[in-house]
Amino acid sequence: MVAFTLNGGDVSLEIDPQTPLLWALRDNLGLTGTKFGCGMGLCGACTVHLDGAAVRSCSLPLAAVAGKAVTTIEGLGGEHPLQRAWVEHNVPQCGYCQSGQIMSAAALLAANPAPDEANIRQAMAGNLCRCGTYHKVQRAILSVAAVAHWEPAVEGEA
Amino acid sequence: MNLTRRQFIRNVSVAGGALTLGFQLTGCSEEPLLLGSETDFRPNAFLRIDTDGTVTLQIPKAEMGQGIVTGMVTLVAEELELDPAAIRYEMAPVHGAFADPEMRLQITGGSASIRVYYDILRQVGASARETLIVAAMNQTGLARDALQARDGSVISRRDGAVRIAYGELVPVARTLPAVTGVMLKPASEQRLVGHYEQRVDAEAKSNGTAQFGIDVAPEGCLTAVLLRCPWFDGAVESFDAAAASEMPGVEAVFATEHGVAVVADGYWPARQAAAKVDVRFTPPAEGLRDSGAIARAMAAALDGDDFASVRDEPGSGPEDGTLVEARYEVPFLAHAPMEPLNATCRLTASGCEVWVGTQAPDVARDAASRVLGVPREAVVIHNQFLGGGFGRRAAADNVAEVVAIARELKRPVKLVWSREDDIRHDWYRPAMAGQIQARVGAGGEVSHWRHRIVGPSINQQVLPKLAGSMLPQWVPAGATALAGKLAAGKDFASVEGAKELPYNFAGINVEYHNLPVPVPLGYWRSVGHSHTAFVVESFVDELAHRAGLCPLAFRRRYLAEDAPARRVLDAVAEAANWGKAPPGRFQGLAVHASFHSVVAEVVEISLEDGKPRLEHVYCAVDCGQVINPDIVRDQMIGGIVFALSAALYGEITLKDGAVEQGNYHDYPVLRQNEVPAMTVVLIDSDAPPTGVGEPGTPPAAPALANAIFAATGVRQRRLPLQLS
Ligand code: FES
Ligand code: FES
Numbered sequence: 046m047v048a049f050t051l052n053g054g055d056v057s058l059e060i061d062p063q064t065p066l067l068w069a070l071r072d073n074l075g076l077t078g079t080k081f082g083c084g085m086g087l088c089g090a091c092t093v094h095l096d097g098a099a100v101r102s103c104s105l106p107l108a109a110v111a112g113k114a115v116t117t118i119e120g121l122g123g124e125h126p127l128q129r130a131w132v133e134h135n136v137p138q139c140g141y142c143q144s145g146q147i148m149s150a151a152a153l154l155a156a157n158p159a160p161d162e163a164n165i166r167q168a169m170a171g172n173l174c175r176c177g178t179y180h181k182v183q184r185a186i187l188s189v190a191a192v193a194h195w196e197p198a199v200e201g202e203a
Numbered sequence: 204m205n206l207t208r209r210q211f212i213r214n215v216s217v218a219g220g221a222l223t224l225g226f227q228l229t230g231c232s233e234e235p236l237l238l239g240s241e242t243d244f245r246p247n248a249f250l251r252i253d254t255d256g257t258v259t260l261q262i263p264k265a266e267m268g269q270g271i272v273t274g275m276v277t278l279v280a281e282e283l284e285l286d287p288a289a290i291r292y293e294m295a296p297v298h299g300a301f302a303d304p305e306m307r308l309q310i311t312g313g314s315a316s317i318r319v320y321y322d323i324l325r326q327v328g329a330s331a332r333e334t335l336i337v338a339a340m341n342q343t344g345l346a347r348d349a350l351q352a353r354d355g356s357v358i359s360r361r362d363g364a365v366r367i368a369y370g371e372l373v374p375v376a377r378t379l380p381a382v383t384g385v386m387l388k389p390a391s392e393q394r395l396v397g398h399y400e401q402r403v404d405a406e407a408k409s410n411g412t413a414q415f416g417i418d419v420a421p422e423g424c425l426t427a428v429l430l431r432c433p434w435f436d437g438a439v440e441s442f443d444a445a446a447a448s449e450m451p452g453v454e455a456v457f458a459t460e461h462g463v464a465v466v467a468d469g470y471w472p473a474r475q476a477a478a479k480v481d482v483r484f485t486p487p488a489e490g491l492r493d494s495g496a497i498a499r500a501m502a503a504a505l506d507g508d509d510f511a512s513v514r515d516e517p518g519s520g521p522e523d524g525t526l527v528e529a530r531y532e533v534p535f536l537a538h539a540p541m542e543p544l545n546a547t548c549r550l551t552a553s554g555c556e557v558w559v560g561t562q563a564p565d566v567a568r569d570a571a572s573r574v575l576g577v578p579r580e581a582v583v584i585h586n587q588f589l590g591g592g593f594g595r596r597a598a599a600d601n602v603a604e605v606v607a608i609a610r611e612l613k614r615p616v617k618l619v620w621s622r623e624d625d626i627r628h629d630w631y632r633p634a635m636a637g638q639i640q641a642r643v644g645a646g647g648e649v650s651h652w653r654h655r656i657v658g659p660s661i662n663q664q665v666l667p668k669l670a671g672s673m674l675p676q677w678v679p680a681g682a683t684a685l686a687g688k689l690a691a692g693k694d695f696a697s698v699e700g701a702k703e704l705p706y707n708f709a710g711i712n713v714e715y716h717n718l719p720v721p722v723p724l725g726y727w728r729s730v731g732h733s734h735t736a737f738v739v740e741s742f743v744d745e746l747a748h749r750a751g752l753c754p755l756a757f758r759r760r761y762l763a764e765d766a767p768a769r770r771v772l773d774a775v776a777e778a779a780n781w782g783k784a785p786p787g788r789f790q791g792l793a794v795h796a797s798f799h800s801v802v803a804e805v806v807e808i809s810l811e812d813g814k815p816r817l818e819h820v821y822c823a824v825d826c827g828q829v830i831n832p833d834i835v836r837d838q839m840i841g842g843i844v845f846a847l848s849a850a851l852y853g854e855i856t857l858k859d860g861a862v863e864q865g866n867y868h869d870y871p872v873l874r875q876n877e878v879p880a881m882t883v884v885l886i887d888s889d890a891p892p893t894g895v896g897e898p899g900t901p902p903a904a905p906a907l908a909n910a911i912f913a914a915t916g917v918r919q920r921r922l923p924l925q926l927s
Contacts, residue, residue: 068470073469081543118411123409132406141542173874174541174875177841179875
């Protein structure tokens with residue numbers, strides 16, 4: 046059994062502890078906002094937070110999250126300044142990569158509240174977008190970096 | 204019947220006249236479609252309004268990022284006097300009412316969606332509005348002129364004292380004949396078209412709630428993965444599932460016509476067990492099984508003389524100019540949409556239900572019905588958001604696969620492809636080769652242009668499959684295969700963009716040689732234009748250089764005064780400050796028309812250790828009336844990123860009949876830290892809207908190759924670009 050905190054609540058799973066967190070979230074816990082893109086840590090679609098840091102859940106065995114705090118796109122709550130900025134700037138095209146983009150961006154801002162364009166391009170290089178929304182991603186992050194510093198409330202409580 | 208209907212729709216599109224009833228008069232046997240409840244106002248198949256005033260629109264096209272939901276909702280909202288965000292939308296079920304009026308299939312492609320629905324959907328909104336106003340006239344006794352629609356209500360024009368919400372008018376409106384022949388708003392009165400810059404699906408796509416095909420999970424649904432033959436013409440010969448069947452969570456392992464299915468209670472256990480299955484496939488047939496052999500066959504065809512003419516304009520002018528000649532090559536490409544293919548199936552008493560993000564719901568329905576041997580009407584398709592399509596999701600191979608698995612399993616099941624499955628079992632953009640020769644006179648005059656194209660015909664493979672879903676089910680497969688063969692000789696998908704060369708050269712010949720290969724082929728964002736633009740616009744650059752002219756001046760010289768290509772060239776040149784690149788920067792130019800739009804691009808690079816670094820891409824597009832400027836800019840940028848990824852990295856190679864690449868490490872695409880700055884200029888136009896999903900793609904590769912030539916003097920004649 047693996048027990049951990051998920052979006053502020055306690056969960057425990059009785060599945061193979063080698064199961065990647067991605068599939069535990071999607072298939073066992075029904076949280077489908079976190080996406081499968083490559084399964085090899087190459088695309089970032091599966092990005093979630095582990096104790097506040099961005100991780101690729103496709104490559105993280107469930108065993109590694111025992112006792113830790115996991116936050117998914119569902120845990121950001123929809124009113125996170127980045128999510129508001131994403132809507133304001135119409136960032137998504139197909140939308141499939143965007144949960145991962147937002148989770149990576151949120152971790153970036155938590156670590157560096159005022160990133161510049163170069164910081165953003167570097168920090169977001171692990172998140173592929175086949176639709177090519179990169180410029181919008183940059184702009185949305187910059188707009189938040191300029192005005193708001195987000196406190197990761199959900200993770201903080203955990 | 205079909206002719207009548209097409210004629211009817213054409214009349215509607217041209218005249219902007221009456222239509223609403225027409226959309227229910229589809230197909231001889233098909234019942235009119237009535238979704239929603241009996242108490243709703245349902246003037247046509249697209250729209251319904253319930254007594255609470257909720258307006259629901261059926262989206263007949265696939266939303267794969269191109270913003271079609273927003274575009275369509277905007278067109279209806281414009282005439283129905285609503286905020287686009289106030290309109291609910293649903294992905295339309297398969298029905299003749301939702302068939303593309305030109306293609307006669309419910310399919311999304313050819314960058315056609317807004318072009319073909321521009322008039323139709325505004326009429327849908329206008330007809331509903333006028334019918335609601337008639338209902339208000341009945342209710343208030345006021346004349347038509349005394350009433351107007353505003354923000355979801357019909358109000359009295361003079362004082363606003365009367366205000367009746369649409370929902371309150373529904374009980375009367377639903378009993379009235381829909382008003383037809385409504386005049387559409389002139390551009391000067393449009394408040395949304397050309398101005399609205401939000402996306403109505405942005406919220407759901409920013410909070411994780413947008414449902415893609417891969418997210419669907421009907422009650423009791425299991426997960427399947429499929430072991431497919433690595434080469435494309437093999438089948439399962441034998442397999443040993445003993446070890447796999449013992450694995451935790453595994454429900455079943457069995458063979459279907461598509462491979463060995465491993466079914467478990469989740470993706471991970473299914474994938475783990477699949478690794479333990481020992482499968483033998485029937486050996487590949489003889490033929491072109493390696494990329495090298497295919498390239499040699501293409502070169503040999505170019506050396507020969509076996510070509511079909513697709514454009515034949517005899518040359519004139521002196522034969523004594525310098526003969527310039529060059530060969531170009533492009534590789535097979537995968538689509539690699541971010542969402543790996545998947546599909547979910549549940550058997551029903553008469554057939555099945557399928558949940559899938561598809562560009563072609565009725566192709567999917569046809570595929571499912573064939574697998575089960577049931578009538579098409581016994582299959583229900585629930586279309587979802589597509590995590591990228593780019594042409595890949597016009598195929599229904601994933602649907603046929605999951606239905607075959609459900610047929611054996613007899614339980615609801617979701618088939619999920621891995622990224623490796625996706626890269627190795629795509630319907631690829633074909634590898635192509637081309638050779639152009641032309642004569643350049645002393646004064647730079649060009650004559651005797653001859654462009655020869657060699658490569659496999661996409662349509663020879665794809666048209667029979669599409670025809671299969673278009674024609675009545677009793678039409679034998681042989682007849683549709685014949686249709687494909689006939690199309691192949693002068694395959695438009697292989698020569699488009701070359702055939703319509705826009706320059707006034709003295710003598711233009713374009714010829715094609717079909718070279719079939721045992722590799723599945725499909726439509727890849729911009730299809731034939733994705734390679735013909737590279738060849739043509741690179742070679743035009745070579746000619747300009749030979750003529751000693753600036754690439755911009757050279758192109759302008761051979762374009763008519765009023766050519767749309769000239770307008771976008773001038774616009775992009777101005778935006779890019781063409782010819783005056785900052786020190787250390789080098790520019791390349793290309794212009795290309797596709798899907799009724801024209802796009803010019805300037806790629807600006809610098810050199811870093813002799814290698815090109817993308818700095819800035821400038822783009823000017825003429826796509827007629829713009830509906831949503833922000834989305835058009837995004838589509839240009841997205842199309843350019845897609846093209847640059849392919850130009851720099853994209854290459855699928857074959858060895859022993861199998862694809863050698865498998866994931867984003869060996870089939871890389873552009874990342875955040877690699878994208879150049881972008882500037883997009885939209886040309887003002889009041890012409891009807893034309894394509895935007897694809898036209899941004901074709902000019903990017905040649906513009907980049909031309910920039911590299913400007914920087915290094917090295918001509919790039921092969922994709923991906925050879926930069927070592
Ligand atoms: S799915 Fe995890 S990085 Fe791609
Ligand atoms: S929005 Fe489609 S992959 Fe990023």
